[in-house]
Amino acid sequence: MTDALFQPIKLGKLTLNNRIVMPPMTRSRASQPDDAANDLMATYYAQRASAGLIVTEGTQISPMGKGYAWTPGIYSEAQIAGWQKVTDAVHAKGGTIFAQLWHVGRVSHPDNIGGKQPISSSAIQAENVKVFVDNGTDEPGFVDVVEPREMTHDDIKQVIEQYRQAALNAIEAGFDGIELHAANGYLINQFIDSESNKRTDEYGGCLENRLRFLDEVVSAITDAIGADRVGVRLAPLTTLNGTVDSDPITTYTAAAALLNKHNIVYLHIAEVDWDDAPETPLSFKQAxxxxxxxxxxYAGRYNSEKAAAAINQGLADMIGFGRPFVSNPDLPARIKHGYPIAPHVPETLFGRGAQGLIDYPSYQMPEQAE
Structure with a gap:
């Protein structure tokens, strides 16, 4: 049933061993005060190197791009050196790893960005959205986001350059490529979706204008490191962090067509994954x-059977398994052999050091009864 997941696949110049993706998942274990990746994170990713592709947790491209306490960056020398430890460890285990480049935009708080006001496509505060800040303990403290200021043209140019430099930094750190985070209500998503973008210039209003920022960021990154090392993540039907589009089917079909023109190596679709969430329409997947x-x-609520079916039906080429990878470092082997999937402990997802990060064991066969 799961054979489709274990066929090799070409990804640009890379050949991947299987079609199982470890998607980006925020874990908030970066070393302080540098927000740098560390030995703990290197162990975590290396444990999961049997994935066909690993995409790292969201990694901020600048100090202003940070939304949550203890997330890693990729804009300083210390951060590049930290990520080099991670890529070396993954490659030593035969793995392939892309860095997810992240700017949260309005999904932040001054406590996380040096006291400054967050920036966004428009000066619209995300409703009922909280982020966590460092409150001096191992337990994150949650606070409401604040109203951002609308980005000027100079801000937009600056952030595009930060994305470009972050992509170059990722390659310097040994990554096989990058994934541009344009999903889940963060900065690029704030430009794309109609209800979070009320600009009246060339970056707002009609669909072509709302896709312009995405277009220009992708152009800058592909020019810098090559389109065969660039993926993009979109979340067409989610309303995470308060971003809503009035016609998401039209908007995101157009976004996919735009990205196709850039010849990026992959498109990563985050489906809605909360309990009782609606299925992504088949007609939309076909479009x-x-x-x-x-x-x-695709990623979101997939089990091995549903994942294999999506590939066999031609709707997807690879499938991401998020939470199962938290608690099953050997997830591909468990899927292949039908071993049980261990549950994760929600309380240890963020912060807390090694606990809940690198202490989940690989599956051990029960000893044969004598």
């Missing part, structure tokens, strides 16, 4: 497949 001819990755 995305027609609009984007590169590798198509």
């Amino acid at each position: 995305l497949r027609e609009a984007f001819t590169g590798t198509l990755i």
